[in-house]
Amino acid sequence: MTIDSGGMAAVAALIGDTARARMLDALSDGRALTAGELAFTASVTPSTASAHLARLLDGGLLAVLRQGRHRYYRLASPRVADMIEQIMLVAAVDGPPRYRPRSSRDDDFAMARSCYDHLAGRLGVAIADAMLRGDYLMLDDDAGAITSKGAHFLTEFGVDTTLTGRRVFCRPCVDRTERRPHLAGVLGAKLACRCFELGWVQRLHDSRTLKVTDAGRNGLRETFGIEFAGLAKPDKIAA
Amino acid sequence: MTIDSGGMAAVAALIGDTARARMLDALSDGRALTAGELAFTASVTPSTASAHLARLLDGGLLAVLRQGRHRYYRLASPRVADMIEQIMLVAAVDGPPRYRPRSSRDDDFAMARSCYDHLAGRLGVAIADAMLRGDYLMLDDDAGAITSKGAHFLTEFGVDTTLTGRRVFCRPCVDRTERRPHLAGVLGAKLACRCFELGWVQRLHDSRTLKVTDAGRNGLRETFGIEFAGLAKPDKIAA
DNA sequence: TTAATGCTTCGCTCAACGACGAAGCGTCCG
DNA sequence: CGGACGCTTCGTCGTTGAGCGAAGCATTAA
Numbered sequence: 001m002t003i004d005s006g007g008m009a010a011v012a013a014l015i016g017d018t019a020r021a022r023m024l025d026a027l028s029d030g031r032a033l034t035a036g037e038l039a040f041t042a043s044v045t046p047s048t049a050s051a052h053l054a055r056l057l058d059g060g061l062l063a064v065l066r067q068g069r070h071r072y073y074r075l076a077s078p079r080v081a082d083m084i085e086q087i088m089l090v091a092a093v094d095g096p097p098r099y100r101p102r103s104s105r106d107d108d109f110a111m112a113r114s115c116y117d118h119l120a121g122r123l124g125v126a127i128a129d130a131m132l133r134g135d136y137l138m139l140d141d142d143a144g145a146i147t148s149k150g151a152h153f154l155t156e157f158g159v160d161t162t163l164t165g166r167r168v169f170c171r172p173c174v175d176r177t178e179r180r181p182h183l184a185g186v187l188g189a190k191l192a193c194r195c196f197e198l199g200w201v202q203r204l205h206d207s208r209t210l211k212v213t214d215a216g217r218n219g220l221r222e223t224f225g226i227e228f229a230g231l232a233k234p235d236k237i238a239a
Numbered sequence: 240m241t242i243d244s245g246g247m248a249a250v251a252a253l254i255g256d257t258a259r260a261r262m263l264d265a266l267s268d269g270r271a272l273t274a275g276e277l278a279f280t281a282s283v284t285p286s287t288a289s290a291h292l293a294r295l296l297d298g299g300l301l302a303v304l305r306q307g308r309h310r311y312y313r314l315a316s317p318r319v320a321d322m323i324e325q326i327m328l329v330a331a332v333d334g335p336p337r338y339r340p341r342s343s344r345d346d347d348f349a350m351a352r353s354c355y356d357h358l359a360g361r362l363g364v365a366i367a368d369a370m371l372r373g374d375y376l377m378l379d380d381d382a383g384a385i386t387s388k389g390a391h392f393l394t395e396f397g398v399d400t401t402l403t404g405r406r407v408f409c410r411p412c413v414d415r416t417e418r419r420p421h422l423a424g425v426l427g428a429k430l431a432c433r434c435f436e437l438g439w440v441q442r443l444h445d446s447r448t449l450k451v452t453d454a455g456r457n458g459l460r461e462t463f464g465i466e467f468a469g470l471a472k473p474d475k476i477a478a
Numbered sequence: 479t480t481a482a483t484g485c486t487t488c489g490c491t492c493a494a495c496g497a498c499g500a501a502g503c504g505t506c507c508g
Numbered sequence: 509c510g511g512a513c514g515c516t517t518c519g520t521c522g523t524t525g526a527g528c529g530a531a532g533c534a535t536t537a538a
Contacts, residue, residue, distance in 0.1 A: 004415075005264040006257060007330030007337055008323070013255030017526075021248035035485060048527055050486050060333040069484050069535040076333050079413075083325045084247070090322045091246030094299040094315050098246055142424040143410045145384050171382040176243075185381040256496075274515060287497055289516050308505040308514050 014059045015087065019044050020052050024061065024075070028084050029114045029208040032065060032074035081116040085173065092176050105209070110177040112201065112210040118173070118188030119195065123212060123228065125178045127191070130224040137170070139181050144170040146187065157223065158197075159190045253298045254326065258283050259291050263300065263314070267323050268353045268447040271304060271313035320355040324412065331415050344448070349416040351440065351449040357412070357427030358434065362451060362467065364417045366430070369463040376409070378420050383409040385426065396462065397436075398429045 015021055019042040026041045027033060033041075039049030053073055056062040061080050065072040075081055112123035119127060131137035136150030146154065151161045171185030183191060195201050200216030203209075212220070212228055220226040254260055258281040265280045266272060272280075278288030292312055295301040300319050304311040314320055351362035358366060370376035375389030385393065390400045410424030422430060434440050439455030442448075451459070451467055459465040 004327060004330055004337065005260040007334050008264065008326050009255055009257045009260035011255075011326055011330045011334055012251045012253075012260065014251075016248055016250075016252030016255035018245060018248045019526080021244040021251065025244040025247065039485095044526090045528060046485065047487080047529075051526080054486085058335065060335050061329070071485070079325075079329050080333060083322075083329045086318075086322045086325045087247050087250055088243060090300070090318050091243055091250045094318060095246050095250055096297070096299055098243065140408070142408055143384070144382060169379070169381055258496080278515095283496090284498060285515065286499075286517080290496080293516085310515070 011059060011061070014056055014061060015084070017052070018042075019048065020056060023049075023052065023056070023073075024080075024084055025088075026207070027062070027073065027075050028081050028116060030075065030078075030081065030116050032072035034070045034072055036070075038073060078116060085115060085176070088176050089174055093179060108204065108211075109207075109209045112212055113208045114192065114203075114210060115173060115175075115182075115184065115208075118182070118184045118192045119201070119210070120173070120175055120182055121177055121210075123201070123210070124182035125175050125180055126226050126228065127220075127224060128182045130226050131183070133225075137183070139170075139172050139183065141172060141174055141181055144172045144181070144183065144185070146170050154187075154191070158194050159187070161187070250298060250300070253295055253300060254323070256291070257281075258287065259295060262288075262291065262295070262312075263319075263323055264327075265446070266301070266312065266314050267320050267355060269314065269317075269320065269355050271311035273309045273311055275309075277312060317355060324354060324415070327415050328413055332418060347443065347450075348446075348448045351451055352447045353431065353442075353449060354412060354414075354421075354423065354447075357421070357423045357431045358440070358449070359412070359414055359421055360416055360449075362440070362449070363421035364414050364419055365465050365467065366459075366463060367421045369465050370422070372464075376422070378409075378411050378422065380411060380413055380420055383411045383420075383422065383424070385409050393426075393430070397433050398426070400426070 015024060022042040023038045026038060035049055035053055036046060038053065039046045042049060042052070044052070053062065053064075057064055057073075061076055062073050063076045065074070075084075109121065111121055112119070113121045115124070118124065128137065128139055131150060132139060134149075134153070135147055136153050137147065138145050146161065154161050169186035170183070171188065172181035173184035173188070174180070175182045182188070195216070198215070198219060199213055200219050201210045201212055204211045217228050220228045254263060261281040262277045265277060274288055274292055275285060277292065278285045281288060281291070283291070292301065292303075296303055296312075300315055301312050302315045304313070314323075348360065350360055351358070352360045354363070357363065367376065367378055370389060371378060373388075373392070374386055375392050376386065377384050385400065393400050408425035409422070410427065411420035412423035412427070413419070414421045421427070434455070437454070437458060438452055439458050440449045440451055443450045456467050459467045
């Protein structure tokens with residue numbers, strides 16, 4: 001009735017199909033995947049996947065890059081990733097409880113993952129909590145900011161906090177599995193980037209799931225005072 | 240493939256129907272509307288609307304309040320409103336250009352509207368801009384914060400900025416029509432609330448569209464240095 | 479050139495869902 | 509107590525679109 005509920009319906013209808021939702025989810029860490037990989041991820045045949053990808057492309061949610069005989073698809077913009085995360089959050093919190101068989105993959109995913117360009121899951125929340133405890137950071141569901149103490153700390157850690165002058169660049173992102181805010185925005189991205197640089201975390205089996213290395217566990221303990229091993233679930237060995 | 244792309248698909252499928260999208264849009268200012276009003280808004284018969292509302296309710300997007308022979312439906316939570324706004328934004332910016340006949344209602348909507356609980360449209364952006372110019376506020380697409388000067392200014396204006404101690408409560412919200420951030424979060428809500436109190440703005444014809452009163456125009460000029468009349472479109476008289 | 483690979487297009491089937499009107503069930507008013 | 513009203517439930521129809529396999533186009537490898 002107002003300015004563009006039709007456009008909203010069109011976009012939502014694109015996401016509202018299981019196969020396409022799976023594709024978008026797989027792409028929501030910002031990487032580009034080939035049509036074949038996406039077909040496999042969505043558990044459909046290449047022909048079906050192709051039709052879905054064409055619609056997503058046409059709807060402006062994806063962009064494509066041709067490289068040889070491959071076509072690499074990626075999200076059209078970070079906005080799309082934000083939207084996906086937001087819908088995921090609503091689905092997880094407001095939606096009806098879903099009976100889902102828990103797999104060890106899910107546990108790993110809940111433990112540590114990337115959320116477009118920053119860290120999420122128990123790891124992301126633990127880092128945010130540690131920074132809150134140390135008075136490095138202020139954060140709630142709505143907004144965030146770093147303290148001067150935090151700016152100093154982050155500079156020492158190897159994250160540039162000065163670049164944008166008056167620009168504030170710290171944003172909360174409500175964690176889908178933890179249901180509490182973690183650190184996002186430009187600062188969250190830089191922090192995640194630094195953790196990758198230091199070898200603290202690695203991408204796992206071509207997904208958004210992350211593995212915390214031994215170096216990472218040490219670093220988290222020494223720098224942030226986080227005992228990440230202690231956060232592991234006991235049943236993690238199973239399966 | 241990860242934790243809940245199925246849930247996301249279910250939620251998105253609910254929004255991905257024109258009639259339901261219109262209903263959600265109509266509800267996204269936070270008010271509660273009856274089934275009949277929503278049927279009218281969505282241009283469907285009561286029976287069709289009832290089916291849609293049942294599905295939205297079942298999917299956890301709406302809540303209902305029975306009162307006499309009426310049933311008042313409202314969004315289940317502010318999260319849902321955020322999600323809707325985010326999808327609208329993606330639809331407006333990333334989606335394919337939509338040929339839509341512009342009506343004067345659309346112009347009014349783009350001029351001043353509420354966005355769940357804060358001000359949006361040209362009005363919302365103008366206020367944010369004025370506060371940026373006066374160094375009351377820092378704001379970009381990702382995050383926001385008020386300056387101490389801004390806190391002082393807002394206190395004088397009649398907005399309590401002290402309530403939450405360490406809590407930061409200023410958040411940007413990318414405007415759908417202006418495509419630039421305006422002020423949201425707790426602070427945005429309080430500011431909007433104060434503007435209603437002062438009689439600067441009024442709700443127009445049962446929608447999210449707002450009318451800026453003469454008092455509002457004066458107040459905006461004197462307090463914020465905004466010439467809001469000058470922002471009006473010349474064709475506003477038509478129809 | 480020929481063959482294999484990656485992806486798309488085409489033609490088809492089948493299930494899901496949105497739309498309506500009619501009828502049913504509560505609630506309020508005369 | 510009727511009767512009007514608000515909303516929901518039921519039955520039916522028509523359209524949409526998701527899925528597949530086969531065939532068609534590219535591009536790379538042999």
